[in-house]
Amino acid sequence: MATKSVKSTKSKSETKVCCGTARDIPLSKSDAAELALVFAALSDPVRLRLLSIISSAPDGEVCACDLVTPIGKSQPTVSHHLRILFEAGLVEREKRGVWVWYRAVPERLDAVASRLR
Amino acid sequence: MATKSVKSTKSKSETKVCCGTARDIPLSKSDAAELALVFAALSDPVRLRLLSIISSAPDGEVCACDLVTPIGKSQPTVSHHLRILFEAGLVEREKRGVWVWYRAVPERLDAVASRLR
């Protein structure tokens, strides 16, 4: 255990536990586990590129069939990654006929970004 | 291949390739790989809690010796996770005598957060 030289600055940590600006309150184990799942979904280059392509689509949505070729992986692999992005809440999907269209969920991205301060 | 019903909205994508606001330009493979490394560092609950504890420290720094007990993992495991956070540029460390003090790197966190839009 290391003890700070002097500085016993009674910083009672002005954290309002409820309904206030809960600043600098360490993550609980369950919160950390939940957050880690989202970051895990973002921790793969293929998924980041998928998300990037989908986010930058002129119409805000992309057909899954248009993702396989630019990604350069097999169709099952792309489908697998899209599934992970979907389950992490980072994209939403809509089936129209034979095709499935994917859209980004910017609120989700903002929420994650704000957790990084 | 799916083709949009109508909507051939000549959106030439006002992306300035150089020196402008490079909006909605899909990530390159190398950029995606680099970003994925940072997210991988954030994709573990233990590392998120470490980062949280360090970030919320009153003095902005925490001795490694004060991290083992609250995390509840073995000392080598905690050391391993701190190493990954360090190599991702998320924390910096300073050795003082026998102890090693860890600080968060908020600029790095901001940079990552901004990549999420």
Add this chain to the structure above:
DNA sequence: TTAGCATATCGATGCTTGTCAATATCGTTT
């Protein structure tokens, strides 16, 4: 109904990763 295409799921495989015990490294103190 049958054929054909888009997408998802399954099963297998090789690689990565989280974890710990044991050990090494390096200050400090006696």
Add this chain to the structure above:
DNA sequence: AAACGATATTGACAAGCATCGATATGCTAA
């Protein structure tokens, strides 16, 4: 010098993951 404590590294193992081929599901057109 030797002993001790803090931290990092090593080696090993189990669990998880990315990937693909093969297959299943489901929609549409003939």
